[in-house]
Amino acid sequence: MSAAGPSEGFPTELVREDLRGFAGYSSARTSAPGVPARIWLNANESGDPSAADPGGASRRYPDPQPAELVEAFADLWAVTPDRVVVGRGSDELIELLVRALCRPGGDGIVICSPTFGMYEVSARLHGVPVTDVPQLDDGLTWRVDTAAVARAAREKGARVVFVSSPGNPTANVVPLREIASLADELADQAVVVVDEAYGEYAEQRSAVTLLEEHPTLVVLRTLSKAHGLAGARVGIALAHPELATVLRRVQAPYPVPVPVARLALAALTPEALAATRERVNATLRRRDHLCHRLRHLDGVRAVYDSEANFLLVRHDDPDALLRTLASAGIVVRDVRHHPGLADAVRITIGTDDEMTALDTALGEIDR
Numbered sequence: 001m002s003a004a005g006p007s008e009g010f011p012t013e014l015v016r017e018d019l020r021g022f023a024g025y026s027s028a029r030t031s032a033p034g035v036p037a038r039i040w041l042n043a044n045e046s047g048d049p050s051a052a053d054p055g056g057a058s059r060r061y062p063d064p065q066p067a068e069l070v071e072a073f074a075d076l077w078a079v080t081p082d083r084v085v086v087g088r089g090s091d092e093l094i095e096l097l098v099r100a101l102c103r104p105g106g107d108g109i110v111i112c113s114p115t116f117g118m119y120e121v122s123a124r125l126h127g128v129p130v131t132d133v134p135q136l137d138d139g140l141t142w143r144v145d146t147a148a149v150a151r152a153a154r155e156k157g158a159r160v161v162f163v164s165s166p167g168n169p170t171a172n173v174v175p176l177r178e179i180a181s182l183a184d185e186l187a188d189q190a191v192v193v194v195d196e197a198y199g200e201y202a203e204q205r206s207a208v209t210l211l212e213e214h215p216t217l218v219v220l221r222t223l224s225k226a227h228g229l230a231g232a233r234v235g236i237a238l239a240h241p242e243l244a245t246v247l248r249r250v251q252a253p254y255p256v257p258v259p260v261a262r263l264a265l266a267a268l269t270p271e272a273l274a275a276t277r278e279r280v281n282a283t284l285r286r287r288d289h290l291c292h293r294l295r296h297l298d299g300v301r302a303v304y305d306s307e308a309n310f311l312l313v314r315h316d317d318p319d320a321l322l323r324t325l326a327s328a329g330i331v332v333r334d335v336r337h338h339p340g341l342a343d344a345v346r347i348t349i350g351t352d353d354e355m356t357a358l359d360t361a362l363g364e365i366d367r
């Protein structure tokens with residue numbers, strides 16, 4: 001490793017030309033930085049608290065990027081705070097990346113199906129073409145063909161490559177070495193986004209460790225999965241400071257409501273993080289148990305290796321499987337609309353009790 005550090009620049013040409021000088025919305029909180037103010041009469045907020053919020057904690061517009069929360073994420077990932085962008089779930093960050101880097105009606109993104117649906121949705125809504133480089137399937141694990149991704153991105157002039165690692169619904173990781181070389185190969189043309197929504201469940205370390213050396217790499221993380229806060233809507237992008245600045249500028253105002261910031265901070269205390277690790281370990285044990293059970297179940301064609309908190313299962317009669325589970329009140333994800341998954345369902349690993357109920361319901365099929 002070289003000691004290149006933060007002097008490595010982000011190639012500004014990757015940002016949409018018409019947005020390079022764009023300052024974004026100047027909010028009540030950002031327009032008066034550093035003023036030692038005592039009395040705030042600049043944002044038309046109520047002078048008195050709501051009956052719903054007697055302490056007045058939510059009386060004022062929030063800091064667009066709550067400093068304490070940004071610090072907490074920066075500490076967690078051992079990056080400088082200027083690399084952190086907090087958003088309304090990683091879903092918003094996906095959208096911001098498309099918005100900031102792709103010209104509507106032009107450019108484009110690359111995805112690797114079967115994959116998370118939001119990449120394509122964001123591109124569609126933004127009028128940006130999507131190129132799919134399907135993953136390779138050997139019946140046990142999926143593999144992102146990073147060489148083919150690089151070729152396709154070049155050919156199509158794509159600006160963003162989205163890789164979900166661990167993948168949803170494929171549950172596989174992309175080796176860091178391949179992510180690094182993909183970013184290097186496309187460095188003058190496209191940003192490579194590694195979506196680590198399930199990173200807490202994976203054995204491989206985070207691609208965050210590659211950020212310093214690869215300025216065009218972006219890592220997405222979320223509090224929605226292992227951290228148990230899907231309802232709070234908090235995700236982050238970890239990116240080169242210059243790209244992070246652009247993402248904040250194209251973001252709609254006040255992405256982090258006051259109660260949400262409080263919840264997120266509480267999830268990042270050492271105690272909460274330790275509890276999250278415990279829950280993750282328990283989930284992995286239940287996952288491996290269920291995996292074993294499914295592989296011995298009649299009608300199951302494949303259970304893919306998983307680095308996440310779910311299993312992707314191919315079945316001879318997915319309709320019967322879904323029906324049997326539904327009659328036990330159990331809902332799993334029908335993923336048959338994904339290319340290459342016409343016989344598959346995705347099963348999330350739940351609590352012990354939920355897994356026991358699933359086990360019982362699967363016994364009904366066995367009969």
Ligand SMILES: *Cc1c(COP(=O)(O)O)cnc(C)c1O
Nearest residue numbers: 089090091116168197222224235
């Ligand atoms: C669930 C999921 C997300 C969504 O994360 P939010 O932070 O809840 O928006 C992002 N990416 C992948 C691959 C997911 O499976």
